[in-house]
Amino acid sequence: MDINSIIPLLLALAWLLPLGSFALIVLFGPRMGRAGRYSAYLATGAIVAACVLSFAALGFWLTEHFPHAAAHGGHGYETVQPISGEWYTLAEFGRLRLTIGYYIDALTLAMFCMVTLVGSCIHVYSFGYMREELSDVTDPLAPLANGQPLRRRGRYCRFFQYFSLFCFSMLGLVIAGNVAMVFVFWELVGICSYLLIGFYHERRSASNAGNKAFIVNRVGDFGMIIGMMAIWTGLGTFSFAEIFSQVRPIAAGYQLQTPEGLSYWLLVVAGLGIFCGCVGKSAQFPLHVWLPDAMEGPTPVSALIHAATMVAAGVYLVGRFFPIFTPEVLLVIASVGCITLFMAATIAITATDIKRVLAYSTVSQLGFMMLALGLGGWLAGMLHLFTHACFKSLLFLCSGSVIHACGTNEMPEMGGLRRKMPITAITMLIGCLAIAGAGIPTLIGLSGFHSKDYIMAQGLSFSTANPGFGSIFFYAALIGAGMTSFYMFRLWYMTFAGRPRDEHVHSHAHESPLSMTGPLMVLAVLAVVAAWNLPICKLGLEPLLEQARPVGTAEGVAGGMLLPNVTMPAEHLAHDPAAGIAVKAEWSAFAVALLGFLLATAFYGLRKLDPADARRTFSPLYKLFLHKWWFDELYALLLIRPVLWISALVEAIDKRVIDWLADNSARAVAAIARLDDWIDRIFVDNTVNLLAQWTYSTGLWLRRIQTGNIRQYVMWLGAGLVGLFVLMSLYWNYAMAGG
Amino acid sequence: MSIFTEPVGLSHFLVVGAVLFVCGVICMATKRNVLGVLMGIELVLNGANLNFVAFGSSVLRPPGTEGIGMDGQMIALFVIVLAAAEAAVALAIALSYYHAHATVDVDRGDELRG
């Protein structure tokens, strides 16, 4: 077997294992041990096995395609042809084929490894975190009508069942070989997200958050369906390989061009539609409102789904569809990413709920990725996707550990926890450093340092290539990076440093069990090293991803129809030592990060400055940020109220007009029916009765013929025969027989 | 020119068939015994059968005319077989009738009269 068949096999196994686990838990979950405790082992075993299989597949891949630095040109690596194919054809409608296929390149493999590795950590973490679900749970946040807290049975196995389903869906989304399959699994992860956000569905806020997430995602999916239809209309296929080969044919040197049947604008619509779906899933402006509410779910859910994997799926899809995006679409992506990262960062600064801070941080980081992708930095965006997955899951798990210890989400009630929970404090510090991009410029840093530097460099490269408006993106990213540093350290200081602000909380706090701290440590290591290359062979995430770079995108994009002057510079330009862009970007990023760190230390660490003063000084801004830019209110005003008004109006019309009409027509019908009844009885019935009487009397008369005497019948028979003969001899001739 | 020297023709057979047929009909019409009626039926069938055979026979036809050929014998054969079947069923019905009425008089079986 060559790797072209063995890798799909391994990945398919890794993909289907969680499905098997899901099915088993669905069928036998509650019977697996007391309260289904062994279902956790089953689910974890499945994901760990999937992880092993994924890494095995990666190993096979490396034996064949070991990334070597390209000899010519001195930049980048060779792009490797992906392995694509189909396992099974579901249906064929004319030219449209719906298949279960695969499209495997280095990105797919890396995603598999990342999802399964992070997933494994979080599964293990959940052992400890979800322990209370093993017995009956009293939920004070879900009061009954009589004010008593709800008591319900634990849902331990259900949690892991959803987790398995989610892992299956996410892996399916990654391995999918065509858009239709992507869409199916896209919706499946949406379902899982919905189920897990509403895991505590007795809480009103949780069920509302679930609905909100689902409905907001529908808006994005609507756009995605439009994009799919545009692709299908223009290209007549859903398969990735065919789409890319048609949009960027070899004959054209892999340059973007519009194939026959697909106008340029349709391509724009397709790109925007796909991006619209990604906006919904990745919580970009203006559909970001669901993600912070989604923190109602258990913290491992937030870590796995709403930070590390699912929301990254949107970015992944943008990266996957990168070859078909025209400059206009890329600019839209960059703009949306830019707005998102800035806005979310500002909200994160003022938030006090620890998970909300992290949620807005996630939104902001996703904005970073979108920005990088939009500016042509495919590698930057993807690299940040992976590093972000590592440190954001770490951060969430740490926050989960804290919440588990304190029983509250509010940072103002915490403080001084570092002595009580040293491991959590240290790992979270590493996470903060990583997300803030700590490192020594031009030399080495934590994972976030490298990926963020790529983004900054691309932003700077873009602003260089497009003087004027181009610099907006760079500076927005720069400010965003500074704010990231600020709010992350604010979070750490408020939680772990200083004195305890709430004695009750502090006295109850304790370090989490090993099943929770273990994953924390693993992820902390990952958060540090994720972006590093191995010392000698130069193997790392970056060269690997470089293998998956869509062909033809390394040279940058320029000259859209609408925006002929915009240029998305090639990515390697930013790292050209001669231009010095990378160095500049690194130093500026380092500087703003340091500034943010110093500010945070001044405000919250050393308490030299009072945050309340700052609040008073920037009161309008503070209010704006605190109320999340009034997005929820805006949506309520723009969408929900009108809908309610229209509903009320329709209700009124229904009651006043339609009901009246219905009532009166019913009365009219009743009146007509009475008239009809009268006619019926007088005329029709009598007629029918008369006929029946005639029939009856005729029958009475005729029954006398039926004597029951066989011999009489025989005589009639004979007489009839004679009669027939006579008639025939009189009237019959051969012509009548048709002869 | 007597009948003894003339070859017989089709009509001769047909006349015999007609006699059998009419006898059968009269038998059916005049017998009160179920079995008598049954015998009448047999006679009628035989009369018809004789006609079939006669029409199918090549002996009885003037030269140059083509009759119904083997069809005549074939149909007659079927009639014989079906008549046997009919007789079996009819006898079974007669037995049932006897069990029910303690007689074989068909005039007594007029429960279905109008």
Next chain:
Amino acid sequence: MAELLISISTPDWLAHTIAALVQCGLLLAIALCSAAVGIWLERKVSARIQDRLGPTRVGGRFGWLQPPADGLKLICKEDIIPTAADHILFRIAPYICFCATFCVFLALPFANGWVAVELNAGAFFLLAVAGLEIFGVILGGYASGSKWSLYGAMREAAQVVSYEIPLGLCVVVVVILTGTMNLVEIGNQQAGWFFNWHIFHDPFTFVVFWVYVTCAVASSNRAPFDLPEAESELVAGFLTEYSGFRWVFFFMGEYASMFVVSGLGALLFLGGWNGPIPIASLLGLTPDDGDVFGWIGNLLGMCNFIAKAFAGMTFMIWLRWTLPRLRIDQVITTCLKYCVPIVSAMLAGVMLWSFFLPGGLIAALTRPASFPRSAWERTDSKPDSFPRSAWERTDSTLRVDGMRDNGRVQEEAWRRSLPAVRSHAERGNEGDFQEESR
């Protein structure tokens, strides 16, 4: 004979009538003689079995004339008709019985071509007419007005109607084997040595023969199947009220029918007039050697046939005095549970045998392996002149064949395609084939 009479200026109609009467007389003589000899044989054999001598005085040493003497005695007896009897039917019944048996002799060949009426459906006719005999028995039993008679008649009816089924199937077996229902033809096909007899044709016919024996005994009401006249239960069954001459008719009918079934068995299975050793043809007494020699050869064959028939009768008598009587349920069980299934299976077996081993076992074993085994390719003198199946026939073959023999040969081609009717077809064109082979 009619021609002879016409030649001596007898009127035409009279000549024919006389000829017919003479032939009838001959047949009647045979029927009566066979009955008489049968009765004598019965007496002697039963006596021997019971360690007696039997009739010894009338007509010499062996009591030759005992049957005529018996007949004379019975004719002299008072003719009794019971008052409760249905007079007409009571009188008619013995005649019906005897006439039916006599009619059988019409179609029974005694030698090659020596048959009163050579019927194409001879075997079938014989069976049909032999079945009529019971009509007389039933009428007699009913008309006697006695319950014993009625019981006997009922038993007779049940038994004979049941046994007609396996009996007919046995005949069908032979008909399938020979492809004809003409009894003369059946007899001639067994010409030659005894291994040409149908009983030795294959293992199935051997079994069928014994089934035939059983059924023949049963259908002629002989012990151990003599329930209709079971003297220990029913006085004398349907014969109870009969006496004198009418009784003689029944009795002669019974013995004549014994002769008929024995003769039929000999004809169907034991080669008819063809002996174990073909004496006639060895001595040159075939019709080819001249009329007179042929006639002598036929005479020998007739003797052979009659000897076989009497051997069969002797066997039946032997059975009667050896075996006890069966119960009625045993009789019916023997018929429906044993004879019918066995003979059905044998029928299938014979069909398969004649399809797959048409030349017989020895021929099949000694035949070169390359020789085609299919039945329709067996003895085809011109394998390529006729298409294999009717469905392959082309118009050209039709036309050519039609010119040859006015459509006759084209029918041959047709029949050849169906193995079941092939031999039947060959028979019709035997002359043609002989000519071709010469």
Next chain:
Amino acid sequence: MDTINWHSCFFLLLAAIACGFAVAVVVVGDIVRMACCLVVSLAAVAGLFFLAGAEFLGAAQLMVYVGGTMVLLIFGVMLTARGPLVSMKIGGGQWVLALVIGVALFAVLLQAATSTSAWNGPKANDQAAVPAAAKQDDGAAAEQDAAGQLGLGLLGVREDRLHRQDKPVLLGGMSGYLLAFEIISVHLVVVLVGAAYLARARRRIRNPESRAPNPESP
């Protein structure tokens, strides 16, 4: 004096027997005598079949009708005529009515039978008389195989139609009765089963107390 046509003579004889005993069936009152007359009549009809060249059919008629059917009839007679003889005479009026109808029917049938001159048989003074005789021989030869032809016909092959080329259906004589044969075979089986079911001995329903066997009662 013309030569006597024995064929016609025997026809007359048998026709007289058939018709005479058929009339006897109508006239005779006793059921068993009727059956007897019927048998004779049917046997005569079988003879007529022989005369018409249908040997096999004649034998079948003898076997099935005269043998089988009549035995069944007599069975019926035996089983049903046990009770006290009830007079089953019918009134003279009905007789007259039946006779009128019968005679009328006979009249029309007779008219139909004799109206076609071609049916009156080959006349001696006809030009075709000599060929007719030859034809008769031919016919006899053809009829020799009647049983075989019938058998083939039942298997779906019409031998006597082999030369007919005028209609495509008849081409090759493929106009036999295989389907009818199969249907009739199945029909026979069904009828036998049905007849056995109808005629089965019904168990009388007795009172529960008398159902138990009583050893004292005979």
